[in-house]
Amino acid sequence: MGTYQRPDGWEILGDPSRRAIVECLAERPRAVGELADTLPISRPAVSQHLKVLKDAGLVDDEAAGTRRVYRLNPAGVSALRDQLDMFWKRTLQGFEEIVEDDERNAVTEAPEQDEGKS
Template identity: 45%
Template sequence: MFEDESQVDDALRALAEPRRRAILRLVAADELAAGEIASAFDVTRTAISQHLTVLKDAGLVSERRAGTRRFYRARPEGLAGLRDFLDAMWSDALDVGRRLVEADRATGAPEASSDVA
């Protein structure tokens, strides 16, 4: 269905963890050093490094090295496949809803009323 479903799967797995979503929010607008990211959480730098590796492997963040420092930034294009997947799912759900309403109308089923007596 999608060009690379494995990318969608990787993105969903990466984003399933709340800390990784929080990290992605941190680096969405600005490039941050790994230490800056780690200082925002009450876990070890090693744990944050592991989360960053998962996000990087899923294509959701990019890493830039400057000397011994590593800087991370969100990759909006990394979310493109996931966005396409969700858009298609939403579109399909709307189509199903439309067909159900049309079928109810065709059979003469009474519509739910919002009038309250």
């Protein structure tokens, strides 16, 4: 269902392989073959993931001979993180105080007498 929002960061990082690639690229730039050798998936699979990541602006590629070195795009990464943070901001808005309060008690049994609807 695309009724909610356009494809967001969750779809991109929702895939474990993609997350692994990002983490791997966070260490240092790597060629496609290197990534494929590290990950438990084939090289074409890596290529496809890289395409998604590149399309999302998360990575940059750079030709180096017959190889093609990929690296994280800082701007894209921070932008995506920003986007995900927005979700938390919206979700925890007027709610985090309850979170902290609840964490102190460690018990979710706040005695309530009002259970009526709105």
